[in-house]
Amino acid sequence: MTRLIYYTACTLDGFLADPQDSLDWLLRQPIDEGGPNDYGRFIAGIGAVVMGSTTYEWILRHDRDGWAYAMPTWVMTSRDLPLPEGEPDVRFASGPVRPVYERMAAAAAGKDLWVVGGGDLAGQFADEGLLDEIVTSIAPVTLGAGRPLLPRRFDLELIDVARNATFITARHRFVGPLREDAA
Template sequence: MTRTLYYTATSLDGFIATSEHSLDWLVSRDNDPAGPMGYDVFFAQIGALVMGASTYAWVTEQLDGDWPYDQPTWVLTHRDFPTPADGVDVRFRSGNVAELHPEMVAAAASKDLWVVGGGDLAGQFAERGLLDAVQVSVAPVTLGAGAPLLPRQVELRLTGVARNRDFACLSYDVVR
């Protein structure tokens, strides 16, 4: 069964990016992608992705236009963006996530759907009862301001705690 997961990292004070949309504070930290709650283990279970415009812009800028994902990806935006390359399955959409969710789940082909970012987008899925779990790695830094982790009230139940080098890793199920 496909689950909709918000997998991300946050500063200790609850921000996923600086006010300038920078993740420099994150990429400079030590972690093991194959370690506890690491990216490699997580990503192996992903069949489709969804992200907001700021996340898409950051990914394409950081990777000089090279697209890192083979899975179908939805970008929820009102902005105009170029598609990264021929043969890449990126779908630009706007509107209610509840209306798009069945299409995303079908494309995930029994694997999970990853809400890549941002926090407001994850909150939209949560508000509509579509978010199943939150997995967050907490970095040892405070930012003071920026893009919040999850700017909605969402009830969660802790299901896992681990340490991955510099990160405290927390796994939650969404309580409905």
């Protein structure tokens, strides 16, 4: 059964990046590559990827070794953006996320789907009831402001929690709109 997973690192106060889209605070953290929630095991189960344009442009600016994703990748944008070098399978889309989800699920052939970020894009999938899990690696950092992890009001269920080096890693099942907001 294909699941849509929002897998990301964030700060203890719930930011993906600082207000200038810097990830310097994250990139200097140690990580145990074989440890809980490690990227290698996660990405092996992923068949398609989706991200917003800010995240895509950050990756284009920083991926000096070429495009990192071997699987089909959708970039949500209303603009004309360049493709990465080397002609990887990157597709642009805009508007409602459900048709994108359906195309991703077909391309993934039974593997899981990864929403890389940002937080509002993950929220768009959650609003449609399409998000299954949120997997976070929480860095020992606060930023006070920046790009939010998930700018919505949702109930989640904690499935698993562990430590990886200096990170708290957690898996949450998406439940739905915050109970207090239900009519």
